[in-house]
Amino acid sequence: MSKSMSYAILEAIQGEMRRDKLLTLLYEYQQPAARWGNRTINLEKEFGRWRARFSAIDENWIVGGALGMSMIGVRAIAHIPSMTTLIPYELMFNHAGKLRHMTGGQAAFPMVLWADMQGRSPFQAGQHADAGLESCYARLAGLKVVIPSNPYDAKGLMISAIRDVDPVVFCQYPVPASGPDVPDEPYIVPIGQAVVRTQGKDITIVGYARQTLEIAKAVEQLKQRGISAEFIDPRTLAPLEQVMVTIIKSVKKTGKLLTSDDGSYSFCNCTEIIARVAEAVPGVTFKRLAFPDAPPPGAPEMINYMRVSAADIVAAAEKMVRG
Amino acid sequence: MNGQGRDNENKAALSIGAQDPKGIPRRTFIQGLSAIGIGSIFFSTGLAKEAKAQSVSTYIDSLSTKQLRTMYTEMLKIRLWETKIKDLALKGGFRGVAHLYVGEEAIAVGVCSALRRDDYIASTHRGHGHLIAKGGDLNLMLAEITHKATGYCKGYGGSLHITDMGLGILGMNGIVGASHLFGAGAAYGIKVKGADQVVVSFGGDGSIQGSFFTSAANSAAAYKLPWISIIENNQFQIWVRCSDVYGVRDLARRADGYGIEGRVVDGNDVLAVYDAAKYAVEKARAGGGPTVIECKTYRWYDHYGFRGSKIGRDGAFGLGYRSDRELREWMAKDPIPRFRRFLVNEKVLTEELADEIVAEVTKAVEDAAAFAKAQPVPKPEDGLSNVFAEGAVPLHKN
Numbered sequence: 001m002s003k004s005m006s007y008a009i010l011e012a013i014q015g016e017m018r019r020d021k022l023l024t025l026l027y028e029y030q031q032p033a034a035r036w037g038n039r040t041i042n043l044e045k046e047f048g049r050w051r052a053r054f055s056a057i058d059e060n061w062i063v064g065g066a067l068g069m070s071m072i073g074v075r076a077i078a079h080i081p082s083m084t085t086l087i088p089y090e091l092m093f094n095h096a097g098k099l100r101h102m103t104g105g106q107a108a109f110p111m112v113l114w115a116d117m118q119g120r121s122p123f124q125a126g127q128h129a130d131a132g133l134e135s136c137y138a139r140l141a142g143l144k145v146v147i148p149s150n151p152y153d154a155k156g157l158m159i160s161a162i163r164d165v166d167p168v169v170f171c172q173y174p175v176p177a178s179g180p181d182v183p184d185e186p187y188i189v190p191i192g193q194a195v196v197r198t199q200g201k202d203i204t205i206v207g208y209a210r211q212t213l214e215i216a217k218a219v220e221q222l223k224q225r226g227i228s229a230e231f232i233d234p235r236t237l238a239p240l241e242q243v244m245v246t247i248i249k250s251v252k253k254t255g256k257l258l259t260s261d262d263g264s265y266s267f268c269n270c271t272e273i274i275a276r277v278a279e280a281v282p283g284v285t286f287k288r289l290a291f292p293d294a295p296p297p298g299a300p301e302m303i304n305y306m307r308v309s310a311a312d313i314v315a316a317a318e319k320m321v322r323g
Numbered sequence: 324m325n326g327q328g329r330d331n332e333n334k335a336a337l338s339i340g341a342q343d344p345k346g347i348p349r350r351t352f353i354q355g356l357s358a359i360g361i362g363s364i365f366f367s368t369g370l371a372k373e374a375k376a377q378s379v380s381t382y383i384d385s386l387s388t389k390q391l392r393t394m395y396t397e398m399l400k401i402r403l404w405e406t407k408i409k410d411l412a413l414k415g416g417f418r419g420v421a422h423l424y425v426g427e428e429a430i431a432v433g434v435c436s437a438l439r440r441d442d443y444i445a446s447t448h449r450g451h452g453h454l455i456a457k458g459g460d461l462n463l464m465l466a467e468i469t470h471k472a473t474g475y476c477k478g479y480g481g482s483l484h485i486t487d488m489g490l491g492i493l494g495m496n497g498i499v500g501a502s503h504l505f506g507a508g509a510a511y512g513i514k515v516k517g518a519d520q521v522v523v524s525f526g527g528d529g530s531i532q533g534s535f536f537t538s539a540a541n542s543a544a545a546y547k548l549p550w551i552s553i554i555e556n557n558q559f560q561i562w563v564r565c566s567d568v569y570g571v572r573d574l575a576r577r578a579d580g581y582g583i584e585g586r587v588v589d590g591n592d593v594l595a596v597y598d599a600a601k602y603a604v605e606k607a608r609a610g611g612g613p614t615v616i617e618c619k620t621y622r623w624y625d626h627y628g629f630r631g632s633k634i635g636r637d638g639a640f641g642l643g644y645r646s647d648r649e650l651r652e653w654m655a656k657d658p659i660p661r662f663r664r665f666l667v668n669e670k671v672l673t674e675e676l677a678d679e680i681v682a683e684v685t686k687a688v689e690d691a692a693a694f695a696k697a698q699p700v701p702k703p704e705d706g707l708s709n710v711f712a713e714g715a716v717p718l719h720k721n
Binding site for chain 1: 418419420470471472476478479480481483484496497498499500529530532533534560561562563567568569700701702703704705706707710716717718719720
């Protein structure tokens with residue numbers, strides 16, 4: 001059994017807390033404890049309550065407190081629950097993302113906003129099943145945004161985020177364990193680097209987080225139908241420059257870009273990726289799959305119809321390749 | 324519990340926030356305070372005036388037999404409807420989720436009994452009880468919590484967002500603290516309209532720390548809004564113990580800093596809750612401004628779902644963040660049998676009549692389950708509607 005995403009992230013933080021004796025985690029109710037086989041991690045037990053502190057239901061404290069301590073050199077991680085993704089938005093927008101620039105480079109916020117994100121799960125409805133809000137953070141200047149799709153990337157990206165001298169928003173979607181095994185020792189997945197998950201020549205498919213599972217299924221089905229798809233996981237949404245190098249290289253080869261997103265159709269992250277490809281490569285065929293511009297309904301009949309499935313990806317790709 | 328005993332207990336409940344000096348019996352201490360003009364309300368901004376109003380009589384004296392029986396019935400409805408949800412979920416195949424309110428019924432019923440039908444409430448993620456106490460239909464509620472097309476929200480909302488706007492319920496809310504803000508905003512709207520309604524915002528102990536509560540409380544105080552904030556202090560914010568993350572034990576004390584009268588009551592005593600709520604409602608309606616009432620209570624089940632619970636047994640045990648002994652201690656303070664004993668002692672009910680009410684409510688709950696089961700599921704494309712008042716948004720898949 002491979003390590004879960006939660007275990008991999010806590011393993012990353014544990015290693016960094018051992019390395020940096022000041023690194024501090026503020027959180028609400030999501031205990032920083034996990035088990036894998038007969039191994040357990042419990043950050044509060046290991047490092048004490050001052051360095052792993054739960055709080056009242058108060059995201060402004062968790063994020064604002066982490067920003068304040070990071071300003072005096074105490075690196076901090078602010079862990080907020082999934083239904084509160086945008087509550088600390090003002091702090092990240094007008095403070096975290098701007099202060100370095102406004103002070104001519106004097107101020108720094110070496111902090112991580114570790115945001116739990118929601119899937120498009122049935123029965124939750126409205127406020128507990130939305131997705132795609134990472135695009136709100138990715139459009140803010142001065143912030144880096146990473147979004148791992150498997151435990152291996154989660155651990156490596158969390159370590160990069162902690163060591164970064166700028167504020168990083170680390171988005172954790174509920175994704176089951178997949179991908180390469182997670183080594184015990186610390187390692188880096190660099191911020192800003194996409195990964196080609198499957199090589200192909202007929203069409204480029206881009207997606208991240210929960211959509212990587214649907215895309216992986218679709219790529220297999222397309223292969224059986226004689227279509228060779230290249231699947232790219234951006235992993236970082238801001239800054240996007242290096243990510244685009246990988247995607248543009250692929251689209252120059254295939255001439256077709258299909259994106260798949262759990263976020264809403266308008267202003268989803270893939271919209272930005274499509275725009276950048278359109279600027280860089282002439283004559284490309286595009287298709288954007290995303291959740292409709294609607295809140296998520298609770299009933300499974302409705303939400304399952306609305307979210308992007310492997311079948312939707314296969315159908316769109318076939319249409320693009322075969323016309 | 325006889326009438327006199329209840330009355331004493333009620334007065335004591337109203338003064339929970341006080342630090343009794345050692346060696347002075349509570350009753351004597353309260354009388355002593357009354358003598359120096361402080362009375363039984365603490366954390367008050369208009370101490371002497373309210374003390375005078377409260378020391379003479381309580382609002383519970385004017386409750387009719389019919390009202391008292393209705394209160395008992397409503398409490399049972401909440402208990403048995405939610406217990407049915409738990410049993411259905413544990414059986415498997417239940418199309419929904421739930422944050423159970425069981426154990427806290429006295430608050431919803433005590434508060435809503437003090438309201439007029441056209442008054443408003445704003446509710447929380449733990450809102451089934453509020454909806455039932457405000458007059459919610461058990462059938463439509465069960466259809467909604469199982470996401471059926473004919474439920475209160477046509478299957479869109481489910482447990483977290485189940486509501487009947489027609490009953491003056493400004494939505495359940497899955498985002499902690501928002502109920503305070505929308506409640507205070509609605510109270511402002513009432514002033515603009517020149518109406519005499521009031522608004523009650525329900526929120527848990529965790530709901531008063533975010534900025535929503537501050538914004539609501541400050542504006543309600545500044546503009547003397549007809550707003551009552553009910554803090555349901557069930558001791559836990561998910562699994563985090565309230566006393567580990569707050570510097571005050573009695574959360575109603577915070578009201579004083581905003582210039583609002585704050586009161587603490589025993590949230591497992593429906594009459595104590597009613598009394599405090601009725602006082603606040605009358606005051607708000609008369610232009611006297613807001614009140615914050617903290618109701619001390621306990622959540623019998625886990626924050627969410629059914630962990631630690633069994634079919635046919637009340638309460639969730641072995642949860643780790645609390646002891647089973649603590650749960651049993653609170654279950655012994657069950658607000659429902661406590662109220663029933665009072666009603667029987669007061670001759671408002673006989674044991675036989677009380678049993679009849681239990682049988683009626685049990686049947687109504689069974690009927691609701693059968694109703695919900697027979698209802699159709701929504702059409703997939705319905706998810707694209709109700710985004711705006713008119714039309715549907717495009718699916719964008721083709």
